[in-house]
Every structure is written in structure tokens, then in C-alpha cells.
Amino acid sequence: MAQHNLRTVVSFEFGRSLAKPQFWIITLVVPVALMVVFALVFLSNSATADAASAQKNAHLSFGYRDSSGIIDPALASKMGGHPVGDATAAVAAVKAGTSQAFFDFPADPAKQTIKVYGKDKDIFGNGVYESVAVALLQSSAEEKVDSPQLVALVSGNVHTVSTTYRDGHQAAGINGVIAPILYLVAFYLVILLLGNQMLSSTLDEKENRVTEMILTTINPTALILGKIVSLFATGLVQMVVFAIPLALAYGLFRTQLNIPTLDLSTLVLDPQQMIIGALILIGGFALFTGSLVALGAVMPTAKDAGPIFGALMILIFIPFYIVTLIVSEPTALIVQIFTWFPYSAPVTALLRNAFGGLPLWQGIALSAELLLLAVIVLRVAVQLFRFGSIEYSRRVSIKDALTPHRTSGSLPRP
Incomplete structure (x- = not known):
């Protein structure tokens, strides 16, 4: 019973x-809720990746002044850049809208700030200027390094593997x-x-x-x-x-x-x-x-x-x-x-x-x-x-x- x-x-x-x-x-x-979050993350990641790729590979018409001697003129020209002698006039041209962007590379970019000036797009689109400036500087620097190993180290492409032990056995x-x-x-x-x-x-x-x-x-x-x-x-x-x-x-x-x-x-x-x-x-x-x-x-x-x-x-x-x-x-x-x-x-x-x-x-x-x-x-x-x-x-x-x-x-x- x-x-x-x-x-x-x-x-x-x-x-x-x-x-x-x-x-x-x-x-x-x-x-x-999880599926909605996954969908939003998926859409967000896709949009972010597309935006980042577009910014990194964007082709701009820009002027630049290189006080460091690092920038490769041929590479800059390929990306749409041309050297500028007068920084004040270049900034004024950007303000007036006759120039799309201007990058001012200092003597020591590792310690000093790179000044980027651009024609306003929107809060998200403006990031393209910094992306192009940084990409130009990094690509130029990599071309000056003869060793591929050093390029990999500078780029952060370093892989490690760790092994730890507890009581004489691998943890x-x-x-x-x-x-x-x-x-x-x-x-x-x-x-x-x-x-x-x-x-x-x-x-x-x-x-x-x-x-x-x-x-x-x-x-x-x-x-x-x-x-x-x-x-x-x-x-x-x-x-x-x-x-x-x-x-x-x-x-x-x-x-x-x-x-x-x-x-x-x-x-x-x-x-x-x-x-x-x-x-x-x-x-x-x-x-x-x-x-x-x-x-x-x-x-x-x-x-x-x-x-x-x-x-x-x-x-x-x-x-x-x-x-x-x-x-x-x-x-x-x-x-x-x-x-x-x-x-x-x-x-x-x-x-x-x-x-x-x-x-x-x-x-x-x-x-x-x-x-x-x-x-x-x-x-x-x-x-x-x-x-x-x-x-x-x-x-x-x-x-x-x-x-x-x-x-x-x-x-x-x-």
C-alpha cells in the first residue's frame, strides 16, 4: 500500500x-533569454568584426608629417597618404573640410603621442583615422626589422605552455x-x-x-x-x-x-x-x-x-x-x-x-x-x-x- x-x-x-x-x-x-543573448552577441560580433576590418583596411586620402623617420613613403602612398611640410596648414585644411585627415607622427612614437586629425563622421566611424595611423606606423616599423622572429615577438605572437605539479604528480x-x-x-x-x-x-x-x-x-x-x-x-x-x-x-x-x-x-x-x-x-x-x-x-x-x-x-x-x-x-x-x-x-x-x-x-x-x-x-x-x-x-x-x-x-x- x-x-x-x-x-x-x-x-x-x-x-x-x-x-x-x-x-x-x-x-x-x-x-x-540565452538564445536572445546569443543572437545579439552573434550580431554584435559580426558587426564589430566588419567595422574593425573596414577601419583597418579603409583607404583614406590623408596627409602626414613624419618626425620619426619610421614611416615608409611608398607604403603611405599606397594607403592614400602624402607627406605634408606644414602641420598648421594641414590641420587648417582638415578643419575647412578640404582634407580628409592628417597624421602627425612625433620623433619618438613609443613615448610621445601621435596626433590624429580627421573630418568628423560619427562616433563609431571616427575610429578609422586612428586605425589607419596605427596600421601605417606598425607596418612601416615591421618593414625595418630584418628578422621575422623579432617581428613576431613585437607583434605579440608568443605561445607558452605551462606544467604544474602537486604532490609529485602533474596537476x-x-x-x-x-x-x-x-x-x-x-x-x-x-x-x-x-x-x-x-x-x-x-x-x-x-x-x-x-x-x-x-x-x-x-x-x-x-x-x-x-x-x-x-x-x-x-x-x-x-x-x-x-x-x-x-x-x-x-x-x-x-x-x-x-x-x-x-x-x-x-x-x-x-x-x-x-x-x-x-x-x-x-x-x-x-x-x-x-x-x-x-x-x-x-x-x-x-x-x-x-x-x-x-x-x-x-x-x-x-x-x-x-x-x-x-x-x-x-x-x-x-x-x-x-x-x-x-x-x-x-x-x-x-x-x-x-x-x-x-x-x-x-x-x-x-x-x-x-x-x-x-x-x-x-x-x-x-x-x-x-x-x-x-x-x-x-x-x-x-x-x-x-x-x-x-x-x-x-x-x-x-
């Missing part, structure tokens, strides 16, 4: 969530962070997007005055567990929906959006990090879900539960105020406090785990702590829901709900 009740609750709650237009609106807002670096940090991303997505639904999962029945009827046919434990399982399944649906636009953007528009190439062969999947991260994610999710379900069982309305709900949401962001300390000094006292305090532990521990700052024994102990607390909170949530199912107008007293002689008179279990 209990298994049947649990299966019934899961199918009902999961189906009800997917049938709500509000669920799909909230779920699709982020992917649609994974950023390739070892990417996979375990996805647990943190999943935790935030699930909690932020399903937090309100976790809270309302028990409040809805109370506000609709139907909980006492439900509890006459369904075991409270099966009801709460069924809601939690359905929330987890709903979270998986949302994460799949979120992943679709990211996968499409990477697969179809990676070059246009300047997304770095992700070489999966270079990723490092450390079994310890992946297992500990999964346990912390499951424990943290169960703890927050049980806490929010318990909060919904205690409070008569969502408005009354709002302040505590907000405080719980704030707790998952507090660790980011010390993120540099978490990464660089994981043994610091404040980091240890955040690691072991249950409601800041998931984020702090997942960060430490991703960056290799969480010892195995701490990962095991912390996972056990979160899972144990989650079980305790879920049992309390069941008791609070059973006792508070008929409390529609006031906050349930936790003390009364957990006192045996008070709970014994509650609705009978089937």
Missing part, C-alpha cells in the same frame, strides 16, 4: 508540475575543475528554480484546505517522499531544457560567438572528486528540500514563509563573498565554518572539491552530515505536515508538533 501511495503521489505531482503553464514559462525563460589545472564544478551549477539551478515549488508543495494543499482529506488515504511519509521525488524529476527536466540552447550554441555557432573549443579528451575526471561531489549535491538538495517542505508545513501561507525562505536562499550565496579564500586558503577558519554549517556547506564544499581543496575524509564526513541531517529534517517535515495539516490560520508550534502526546491525537494513519 505504501509503495502504491508513493507511486501515485510521484506520478500526480510530476504530472501536475509539467501541466502548469507557469512551470514552462519559468523553465523556458532562461533558454529563450590537472583548469581541466580538472570543469567537471566537478558542474555539480555546483546543477545545485544552483535546482535550488533557485525549484525552491519556490519546494515551499509551495505543502502550502498549496493547506491553502486549499484539502490536506486532511489527502491524509485519510495517503501515508504522510509517502506523500512527502513522493513530492520530493517529483521535484527531483522536475529539476532534471529543467536542466535538460537549459542544456539544449547551450549545446546548440556550441555546436552551431561556436566560431561566431567566440566560444572556446572544448576538447573533452583533455578533461580530467577524478573519481574521488566526482563521487564526493555527487554525494554532496544529493545531500545538499535533500537537506534544502526537506527544510523547505518543513517550512511549508509550519507556515499557514506563502507570505508568512517568505522571510525564512529568503534567508535560506541568501545562505547559498554567502560563500561567494569569500570565494577567493575558499580557493586559495581552504583551511582558513571562516572557510571551515562555512564548510561545516549545513546550509552553507553544499556551495562551500562543492567549490573546495572542484579546486582540490577538500580532503577525502572531510568530503566523506560532510556528505554523511548532510545526508543524516536530510533524513532528520525529512522525518521532522513529515511530523510537522501531519500535525499542521489542519492548521490553516496560524503558525504551527514545532514543540507541540514534536511532542508525542500532542501528535497522538492527529489524523490516523491508514
Whole structure:
């Protein structure tokens, strides 16, 4: 009977969530927003690249004065330039509109400012003058350097490769962070997007005055567990929906959006990090879900539960105020406090785990702590829901709900 009740609750709650237009609106807002952002970035990058290319390769009719002796007259002439002896007259011609531009190269361009004068176009088009002046100077300088290697060095075309070691073994670096940090991303997505639904999962029945009827046919434990399982399944649906636009953007528009190439062969999947991260994610999710379900069982309305709900949401962001300390000094006292305090532990521990700052024994102990607390909170949530199912107008007293002689008179279990 209990298994049947649990299966019934899961199918009902999961189906009800997917049938709500509000669920799909909230779920699709982020992917649609991402696609809009990707489209804008794509258009912006294309326009910027076209504008930069046009400015760099623009052909102008300009005068120039070279006090440095660097400018190559043949190259300048090819780009549309001609030497000018009187700088004052050249500037006056630009002001009068009879000359398009004038570049005044100082004796030492590396230390002194190149003066660029041009006929006004618009706030974006005026950049062409500086682009042409700099391109002329750089091209002329490169022609005076005999060694291609020196030209490459001056242009910044230098490539390096770094190898670091930890405990006598080559460190994974950023390739070892990417996979375990996805647990943190999943935790935030699930909690932020399903937090309100976790809270309302028990409040809805109370506000609709139907909980006492439900509890006459369904075991409270099966009801709460069924809601939690359905929330987890709903979270998986949302994460799949979120992943679709990211996968499409990477697969179809990676070059246009300047997304770095992700070489999966270079990723490092450390079994310890992946297992500990999964346990912390499951424990943290169960703890927050049980806490929010318990909060919904205690409070008569969502408005009354709002302040505590907000405080719980704030707790998952507090660790980011010390993120540099978490990464660089994981043994610091404040980091240890955040690691072991249950409601800041998931984020702090997942960060430490991703960056290799969480010892195995701490990962095991912390996972056990979160899972144990989650079980305790879920049992309390069941008791609070059973006792508070008929409390529609006031906050349930936790003390009364957990006192045996008070709970014994509650609705009978089937």
C-alpha cells in the first residue's frame, strides 16, 4: 500500500508540475533569454568584426608629417597618404573640410603621442583615422626589422605552455575543475528554480484546505517522499531544457560567438572528486528540500514563509563573498565554518572539491552530515505536515508538533 501511495503521489505531482503553464514559462525563460543573448552577441560580433576590418583596411586620402623617420613613403602612398611640410596648414585644411585627415607622427612614437586629425563622421566611424595611423606606423616599423622572429615577438605572437605539479604528480589545472564544478551549477539551478515549488508543495494543499482529506488515504511519509521525488524529476527536466540552447550554441555557432573549443579528451575526471561531489549535491538538495517542505508545513501561507525562505536562499550565496579564500586558503577558519554549517556547506564544499581543496575524509564526513541531517529534517517535515495539516490560520508550534502526546491525537494513519 505504501509503495502504491508513493507511486501515485510521484506520478500526480510530476504530472501536475509539467501541466502548469507557469512551470514552462519559468523553465523556458532562461533558454529563450540565452538564445536572445546569443543572437545579439552573434550580431554584435559580426558587426564589430566588419567595422574593425573596414577601419583597418579603409583607404583614406590623408596627409602626414613624419618626425620619426619610421614611416615608409611608398607604403603611405599606397594607403592614400602624402607627406605634408606644414602641420598648421594641414590641420587648417582638415578643419575647412578640404582634407580628409592628417597624421602627425612625433620623433619618438613609443613615448610621445601621435596626433590624429580627421573630418568628423560619427562616433563609431571616427575610429578609422586612428586605425589607419596605427596600421601605417606598425607596418612601416615591421618593414625595418630584418628578422621575422623579432617581428613576431613585437607583434605579440608568443605561445607558452605551462606544467604544474602537486604532490609529485602533474596537476590537472583548469581541466580538472570543469567537471566537478558542474555539480555546483546543477545545485544552483535546482535550488533557485525549484525552491519556490519546494515551499509551495505543502502550502498549496493547506491553502486549499484539502490536506486532511489527502491524509485519510495517503501515508504522510509517502506523500512527502513522493513530492520530493517529483521535484527531483522536475529539476532534471529543467536542466535538460537549459542544456539544449547551450549545446546548440556550441555546436552551431561556436566560431561566431567566440566560444572556446572544448576538447573533452583533455578533461580530467577524478573519481574521488566526482563521487564526493555527487554525494554532496544529493545531500545538499535533500537537506534544502526537506527544510523547505518543513517550512511549508509550519507556515499557514506563502507570505508568512517568505522571510525564512529568503534567508535560506541568501545562505547559498554567502560563500561567494569569500570565494577567493575558499580557493586559495581552504583551511582558513571562516572557510571551515562555512564548510561545516549545513546550509552553507553544499556551495562551500562543492567549490573546495572542484579546486582540490577538500580532503577525502572531510568530503566523506560532510556528505554523511548532510545526508543524516536530510533524513532528520525529512522525518521532522513529515511530523510537522501531519500535525499542521489542519492548521490553516496560524503558525504551527514545532514543540507541540514534536511532542508525542500532542501528535497522538492527529489524523490516523491508514
